[in-house]
Amino acid sequence: MSNDFDAIVVGSGISGGWAIKELTERGLKVLLVERGPETIHGEDYIGEGKAPWELPYHGAIPEDTLSKEYAIQKQCYALDGATKQFFVNDRQHPYITDKNKPFSWIRGYQLGGRSLLWYRQSYRWSEMDFTANKLDGHGVDWPIRYRDIAPWYDHVETFAGISGSKEGLKQLPDGQFLPPMEMNCVELEVKKQIEQQFPSRSMIIGRCAHLTKPTKEHLELGRGQCQSRDQCERGCSFGAYFSTLSATLPAAKRTKNLTILTDSIVQSVVYDAVKKRASGVRIINSKTNKHEELSAKLIFLCASTLGTTQIMLNSKSETFPNGMANSSGCLGSNLMDHIFESGASGEYPGFEDKYFKGRRPNGIYIPRYHNIISKDDRFLRGFGFQGGGKRPSWKRAKSISGIGVSLKEQLRKPGSWTFSLGGFGEMLPDKRNRVWLDKKLKDKWGIPVLNIECILRENEQKMLKVMSEDAREMLEASGVINVKPYNNSAPPGLAIHEMGTARMGHDPNTSVLNKYNQAHDIPNLFVTDGSCMASSACQNPSLTYMALTARASAKAVEMLQEGKL
């Protein structure tokens, strides 16, 4: 392969997709390196649009395959027979945890990465989120504030297509929205009740990366309107939800500045001690095991939080014996996820004559309300709720008795309305939550596997408890009956919002990256995936990764052109 690239981008998920788009559109010759196979938009969505009876085993994965090949991935709601090609085989991609400290690392190794699988909720962070570390002393201060990222939120929202409603909430800034999706009758009623009885709280329709009304820019990329199938994780040939394959990849391709290398695992980044720059990457062809070194002026690591961290830890040199750009020693530390699996659900009496049409790939959202105006003594920071109202389908048969004609007649009608709220809460950065390379165990390509140690601590436990209490309280106050609170404490990782192991900060002694996602130690190395996060807030993070990546890409090109790299 020719080595004539301005930039190498490692990883093709949400962050990598944005990096290739922004870099190629600014005229750079870019090589995209993806460890997984090529995935063709549309053609490779083999489960798309299929009814259950058109899928092998009605869409179920054979039990032995599930327990042997997908022992971890099976915890993810999105894994089934129609999507399993987008998830890693756990047996082929091991990592190590203490058995009492499980961490669920959910991964998709293919062109497009997990941008094919994400749940598409898209929320801005607010000023409060960027100042939180400084105010309570957990983690290091973010080197940016809301005003630094706001124009980049505008930029990525406009291109990606985010559907949502303008609400004027300080803790959840409005953005460039496509029309919001509809709430159903019960959601409208519960919204009214919650907002009346808890004046500091609001319930809004979820903001999500779906084209409710495509713009000219979307249409030109071959994208179309959302069809409310709610099978997004199978892939969508309408390109109605944002993914690398539907949006950023075609945008980068049309510049003619992009070269794609799939089935290529980045083993490490090469460091040139004379020039004090990253000079390229060492790659291993996953099929042939062939090793190769490729060079470029600029390296963007977007291989996902733990993927990028693994590459950096494995990039050892005389200058960086503990991993590349790790003079601070904090590479691998401060792993965070969101805490969830705590909330409540119940039944909503009435509206029996009302029903919905379509499977809305979105729910409602209750933005954070704790620790905003007044301080809550029980825990630091806060959480939001996702949820919604629905009428259960025949699947409720699992918990009702009856057989024969009466069962069939009962299931011909939808069940009574139900309403549920599930919290997503902020996890504090803590250096004890960390990853490191194993000294013995290597994967089949000879790369040391990761050890992961991450547990929920006092603040998280307290927050989880309040989540389910608050959810119960709000539902009961809104007329929901038979409310059942729950607090199941999911293993960390399972929110699939892992982040923080190569954090941004002002100080090179306590952080890996500066305010432009540029390594403090190595000017031409940029890290823009979730590993850059100095705190987790409680909002779904992908939109922020997009904005940070676009911002860093623009800055990197500027610095390159100024000869600063």
Place this chain on the structure above:
Amino acid sequence: MKISNKIDRKFSRREVIKRVGLLLGVSVPLSQLEIIASSFAVSKGKNKPQFFGNKEFALLTQITDLVIPRTDTPGAIDAGVHVFIDMMLAQWASNETQSKYLNGLKGIDKEAKLSFGANFIECADDQKIGLLKKLDNMKETANNQQQSFFSELKWFVVEGYYSTEEGASIELNYDRMPGKYKGCLPFDEQGRAWS
């Protein structure tokens, strides 16, 4: 008798229901179930069960039919759910699940012998229904093995049925490409649940 193969794609769902209803009448007496079961190719050696023996398959077929019978729409047998379950146990299930189903069906026969002195399939219709209803009454004694097996088997039938074309699109409404989501419509516009 497998209706799924006979549905003419040119007909709308409503017409299919009408046709099926005309063909079959509203409900099929239980005495005809054995005829349906045996005519369902088992004896013809065509769709020979992949996993179960003929005796067990006949029992499974009966139970499948009692859980979701034919009414004005196809039942679970019409939709081939017994064949589906047999295939799933042969190809999808782990060894553990396979043994559970073999033992579970034996258990139901044992229960029938205890209560009525005959194998399940030889019992009178009301005895069969009574026995399954007893097993279905999960809440009463939740740790009884037969009961927990039956609730699993019942779910297999239900899930199997509503995931077939008959269950999903004739008994219920199936919306492959809904278009815009509508949150609040009169139920009467649909008349049936979405599958």
